[in-house]
Amino acid sequence: MKNSTFKSLVCCFLLMNFSCKEEVSLSKNEQIEKKVDALLKLMTLEEKIGQMSQIRHFEEDADVHITSKYIGSIIHTEGPTPGKTALDWQKRFTELQKKALSTRLGIPLLFAVDAVHGQNTFEGATIFPHNIGLGATQNAALVEEIAKITALESAATGFNWVFSPCIAIPYNDKWGRVYEAFSESTELTEKLTKASVNGHQGNLSDPKTVMATAKHFIGDGATNFGVEGGETSLSTKEIQERLLAPYKVAVKENIGAIMASFNTITGISMHANKALLTDTLKVGMNFDGILVSDWKAYSRFGGNDIINAGIDVVMAVDGDLGSFHKGLKAGIKNRSVEISRINDAVKRVLRQKFRLGLFENPFPNADLVKEIGTKKHREIAKQAVRESLVLLKNQTQILPLSKETKKIVVVGEHANSAGLQSGGWTIHWQGTKENYKGATTILDGIKQHAKGEVVFDEKATKQQFDADVAIIVVGENPYAEFFGDIGHESNQLELMLTKEHQQYIKTYQEKGVKTIVVLVSGRPLVVTEQIEKSDAFVAAWLLGSEGDGVAEVLFGDYNFKGKLPHSWPTSTEDYKGKYGPNFWDDSIKPLFPFGFGLSY
Known part of the structure; x- marks a missing residue:
């Protein structure tokens, strides 16, 4: 029997399992169940x-x-x-x-x-x-x-x-x-x-x-x-x-x-x-x-x-x-x-x-x-970036930044990489460190909004100490699944910034430059010291393709709305137990509680 002929008979068999009158009286799910049972028998x-x-x-x-x-x-x-x-x-x-x-x-x-x-x-x-x-x-x-x-x-x-x-x-x-x-x-x-x-x-x-x-x-x-x-x-x-x-x-x-x-x-x-x-x-x-x-x-x-x-x-x-x-x-x-x-x-x-x-x-x-990657879709993604940003500190009221600021130095490779700002499960399973099609970086957004001079100092080696403010973007490299486990034998990840990224911040702070730290990470990190010494500190998570959403909030086009989805740890000592500081028994006092987030 030819395949097409057999499949025609299958269709007839499925239809014959319930009459037209019965089909009208059955709900859509009931009709589907009849079809499923009939097909299974074949x-x-x-x-x-x-x-x-x-x-x-x-x-x-x-x-x-x-x-x-x-x-x-x-x-x-x-x-x-x-x-x-x-x-x-x-x-x-x-x-x-x-x-x-x-x-x-x-x-x-x-x-x-x-x-x-x-x-x-x-x-x-x-x-x-x-x-x-x-x-x-x-x-x-x-x-x-x-x-x-x-x-x-x-x-x-x-x-x-x-x-x-x-x-x-x-x-x-x-x-x-x-x-x-x-x-x-x-x-x-x-x-x-x-x-x-x-x-x-x-x-x-x-x-x-x-x-x-x-x-x-x-x-x-x-x-x-x-x-x-x-x-x-x-x-x-x-x-x-x-x-x-x-x-x-x-x-x-x-x-x-x-x-x-x-x-x-x-x-x-x-x-x-x-x-x-x-x-x-x-x-x-x-x-x-x-x-x-x-x-x-x-x-x-x-x-x-x-x-x-x-x-x-x-x-x-x-x-x-x-x-x-x-x-x-x-x-x-x-x-x-x-x-x-x-x-x-x-x-x-x-x-x-x-x-x-x-x-x-x-x-x-x-x-x-x-419909892929349309402007409308990217606007929704940018809105999500804006609303996800959590302001942890703004003690000197340095934020919102004036667009007329004469000189801004932007520090850190995470500021100029769509891959780094997006994390794992981006283009590749373990993510990418490169820019990818259609994305805008945090640096792109800052340059677009600032009317003064913007200098990019990727590794904090250009000594731009005459800047009015340093926006220092630091964080984790992309990872997915067990490769992101702290302590997994395949990586050397820690629940804190790398020494290199800590140095980015210190380099400008020790020269008296006002510092705004933007943390790009897939989880809260132990950054207590960095928060204490910064003028402002922002948790930006892994923000995806629309990095310019960060600049829109930093420059005050939009207010901070984000609230912490996790308690924020004070020390790596918090993680000695099985569950870590996010366990619900409240045995460890967080640096910032679940739901914390400042605004202008």
């Missing part, structure tokens, strides 16, 4: 396991695997891009989608990407402040608008699924992903979770929206000593009260997917924790979406144990695809995995594909390409 075991499989588009034999292994979803990660332009990306994903549609049942693919602060894998897209900066804005309406733009620009590059938002509650600033989360505050995280989910998803069948993913379930930000993938030793009550609440909000807002986390609880990998993944999340919260694994989870966290625990889609990358398919088939054969578990997983995948309207509109919309 599927072979190989097709079901294929729908549970996620691979990268650039892997060897990816094209072949889509048709031979009936792959259900594609992920774009660090590695070769689908092309130079957005249309190139769409073309590549269209090619892959056509392969999926050519299979026996013609089930369309999902295309996923880590768009965590804009469509940050595509150069030229609008890059927003990371979530920690959005937490500082406390502006739910703004967060929802940013999520809408992220969804639109992600769809414009061919994606229908994003791995965002991260709704972890970080308790230790040593964790390398603090900036991916909104706040240490459960209440604030709940509010911004609702906004982000609604912004990303909207009406799922609208081609301008995408399926969102809450991550990482659960306890990833609350590991002992802030270790990525470490042990979360909080009590059941503490997890329930502090960590689960944002997920309840996400589920209530019909989030399409949730990603499991790398950490362990009572020594059990979260990927294999049935009590939390199935009993708590799927049954207890009535989550009907996709529970997706994190990177290479099948081989890392127990093989079929993760399927039995509740994982529906496996990130079968870096050689895991073959072992996953072979291992799961063997598990079903020896009855260590029940076919009912497989059917549940596949129904969840099909359900979201129907909700997204992929069976009717499987291909990306070329008309959306013109």
Whole structure:
């Protein structure tokens, strides 16, 4: 039988499962459930396991695997891009989608990407402040608008699924992903979770929206000593009260997917924790979406144990695809995995594909390409920069700066690098130190607003001591995931400024030049001494592509609005315990409390 003929029969079968009269009386979700059940009855075991499989588009034999292994979803990660332009990306994903549609049942693919602060894998897209900066804005309406733009620009590059938002509650600033989360505050995280989910998803069948993913379930930000993938030793009550609440909000807002986390609880990998993944999340919260694994989870966290625990889609990358398919088939054969578990997983995948309207509109919309990085989108990003800035000190009232200031010296490489000001997950997984397409730097903004002389002294070696004021921009180099953990063997990061950056500040302070310090970081740092000796001190977080938003506030076009999304530490001694100074027991008094922020 020809493939097209078979698929015509499939369509007839789906339609025959409920009459026209019945269809009118059923809700949209009820209609989808009928279609899902009908399609599931037609599927072979190989097709079901294929729908549970996620691979990268650039892997060897990816094209072949889509048709031979009936792959259900594609992920774009660090590695070769689908092309130079957005249309190139769409073309590549269209090619892959056509392969999926050519299979026996013609089930369309999902295309996923880590768009965590804009469509940050595509150069030229609008890059927003990371979530920690959005937490500082406390502006739910703004967060929802940013999520809408992220969804639109992600769809414009061919994606229908994003791995965002991260709704972890970080308790230790040593964790390398603090900036991916909104706040240490459960209440604030709940509010911004609702906004982000609604912004990303909207009406799922609208081609301008995408399926969102809450991550990482659960306890990833609350590991002992802030270790990525470490042990979360909080009590059941503490997890329930502090960590689960944002997920309840996400589920209530019909989030399409949730990603499991790398950490362990009572020594059990979260990927294999049935009590939390199935009993708590799927049954207890009535989550009907996709529970997706994190990177290479099948081989890392127990093989079929993760399927039995509740994982529906496996990130079968870096050689895991073959072992996953072979291992799961063997598990079903020896009855260590029940076919009912497989059917549940596949129904969840099909359900979201129907909700997204992929069976009717499987291909990306070329008309959306013109929406990438537009002036309107960048204005929203600039607004987010302005509202995220937290003024920690302005004792001498040096701010706002007069635009008529005769001479300003701008110090530090972070002032003149879009990559450094944006942090990890920007163009590349671990970020970049270079400027990238469409972005403006902090220095660009200062030069645009100042009417007097502006001199850039990158390494504080030009001895511009006759300047009226020094704007010194210092901070962390980009990092992502475990590479950002303080104490990880792969890095030499500390919870304070490098000696070089401390010297930038000292060089001008010791010469009596008034200093405004702008800190670019993914978390609070121990900068007590630098704050004490500065005339003004600003926490700017990781601000994305619109660096000129900083200048707009420094020169008084806008007031400071940002409030600390995290308590601010006084000393590195604060981090000796398991949880760090952000633990909610108030045993350590912060230098500045959660919610602190000055204004003009």
